[in-house]
Amino acid sequence: MRALYRVRPIIIRSTPSSFPFTDPQKCPFGPFNSFTQKRFKKPVISARTRLEDRVRDPKLDKLITHLKKLKTILNLHQLMSNKKRGPFVSLQLMSRWKNIVGLNVNIGTFINKYPHVFEVFKHPIRRNLCCRVRQKMKALIEEEERVVKECELEAVQRVKKLLMMSVNGTLGVHALRLIRRELGLPEDFRDSVLANYNADFRLVGLEIVELVDKDESVGVAKVELWREKEYREKWLSEFETKYAFPINFPTGFKKEAGFRDKLKNWQRLPYLKPYERKEVVKVRTCGGIEQFEKRAVGILHEFLSLMVENKVEVERLAHFKRDFAIEVNVRELLLENPGIFYISTKGNAQTVFLREAYSKGHLIEPNPIYVVRRKLLDLVLQGCQSTRELAAEKEIKELSSAGCTADGGRRDGDWVIPILENFDNENPDNSVSEISQIVAMDLKTVPSDNDPLKSQVTHLGH
Numbered sequence: 001m002r003a004l005y006r007v008r009p010i011i012i013r014s015t016p017s018s019f020p021f022t023d024p025q026k027c028p029f030g031p032f033n034s035f036t037q038k039r040f041k042k043p044v045i046s047a048r049t050r051l052e053d054r055v056r057d058p059k060l061d062k063l064i065t066h067l068k069k070l071k072t073i074l075n076l077h078q079l080m081s082n083k084k085r086g087p088f089v090s091l092q093l094m095s096r097w098k099n100i101v102g103l104n105v106n107i108g109t110f111i112n113k114y115p116h117v118f119e120v121f122k123h124p125i126r127r128n129l130c131c132r133v134r135q136k137m138k139a140l141i142e143e144e145e146r147v148v149k150e151c152e153l154e155a156v157q158r159v160k161k162l163l164m165m166s167v168n169g170t171l172g173v174h175a176l177r178l179i180r181r182e183l184g185l186p187e188d189f190r191d192s193v194l195a196n197y198n199a200d201f202r203l204v205g206l207e208i209v210e211l212v213d214k215d216e217s218v219g220v221a222k223v224e225l226w227r228e229k230e231y232r233e234k235w236l237s238e239f240e241t242k243y244a245f246p247i248n249f250p251t252g253f254k255k256e257a258g259f260r261d262k263l264k265n266w267q268r269l270p271y272l273k274p275y276e277r278k279e280v281v282k283v284r285t286c287g288g289i290e291q292f293e294k295r296a297v298g299i300l301h302e303f304l305s306l307m308v309e310n311k312v313e314v315e316r317l318a319h320f321k322r323d324f325a326i327e328v329n330v331r332e333l334l335l336e337n338p339g340i341f342y343i344s345t346k347g348n349a350q351t352v353f354l355r356e357a358y359s360k361g362h363l364i365e366p367n368p369i370y371v372v373r374r375k376l377l378d379l380v381l382q383g384c385q386s387t388r389e390l391a392a393e394k395e396i397k398e399l400s401s402a403g404c405t406a407d408g409g410r411r412d413g414d415w416v417i418p419i420l421e422n423f424d425n426e427n428p429d430n431s432v433s434e435i436s437q438i439v440a441m442d443l444k445t446v447p448s449d450n451d452p453l454k455s456q457v458t459h460l461g462h
Helices: 002-013 047-053 058-082 091-101 107-112 135-150 152-165 173-178 189-194 222-233 259-268 288-305 314-324 330-335 368-381 387-400 416-426 432-443 452-461
Strands: 118-122 129-133 170-172 201-204 208-211 311-313 341-344 351-354
Touching: 047 330, 058 091, 058 129, 058 135, 058 341, 058 368, 091 107, 091 129, 107 118, 135 152, 135 368, 152 170, 152 189, 152 208, 152 288, 170 173, 170 314, 173 189, 173 208, 173 314, 189 201, 222 288, 288 311, 288 314, 288 330, 288 351, 311 314, 314 330, 314 351, 330 341
Parallel strands: none
Antiparallel strands: 118 129, 170 208, 201 208, 311 351, 341 351
16 A cells, blocks of 8 residues: 555656657557547539539630620610610719629729720710710610511520420420520510410410410420431431430540440430420439439430520529429539530629530521620620720711812812912011901902811901
């Protein structure tokens, strides 16, 4: 017992670092410091990780950035058009629209970047700075409205195809309103399109449109035309092309081991096509899930093919999931097929493109609506280029309307030169009386009476 009492103070006075098995630096693993152990975690593969690790397409990302600027300008034009006082708005009032149009810079700074679109001037009475849209921009906007009206029958066919892809043959008017520009529909399409074409559409209530009669000749998917072309031109078998999709992988895409075999089997996998009306069952055996997902890929492919610019925001697709019986994560499905779709995160929104329809940021098969919108975008992208020409436009018009002729005729101001010539030849002594007589004789030949130079010379003679 005495020996134990002698050892006890030594144990109490000893520090934890004196025991090697309790020091985490000397013994990193053990029962006393198990909290320092790191357990291996398998990397999670989700839609977010695929979105971050995807191969970027700089051309399409740049296009979305430019389209965001055009969208902001069109929103400003819409706000300016709603004002009934005149075709111009003061900059003080426009500064209140900064948050409405989603600008993170001063409204004056934004307007000065696009002198080809906006014109800033001083009000003749109030003497404050005002802004108005230039005539060239207005002409292009009116041209787009005219082309949309001319292509109304094509827009009707697009809406019919969307209704044919629906399980019940119905769609919400609100969902169509969200993709109105993408479908090429006018702003009042509910009254001008859906209500006028009674043989094709029927309005059920206020917010539901129903297909009246199904046209089998219209129900041909865009990918079927590509399959027929591949079958004829490349001499491929029907087994290879019947259920295949065009695949265009981006530059820098890494293919893992066995990827080609998986892709080949997926291309041969049969699926329920978009316009086929059958009961959709998600079977978990014999490749049922793969077929169900491939059916969703086919619907999304046809959906983007019906858009005017073959692109749409990913959030808008959520309004069609129930009508098209898509029960999978749409964004994850798009990211799993990078050879068919591309998602761009530019412009504060996720936009999905049909990859086969674009080449170097341009649509391969343009349509009239796309051509007009591209003109609008090109006008916006001019920025501050050739601003001197814009500043001199008014001066050129004034000079052209001042009586200047191209055939060498007499112009306003030519009468000053004979006065000076007569003064040098007939009055070498600089006599004031003689100068007044010469001026009086030459003023009789002046064509205009309101010229400021004439009044100055008359004052000199007196």
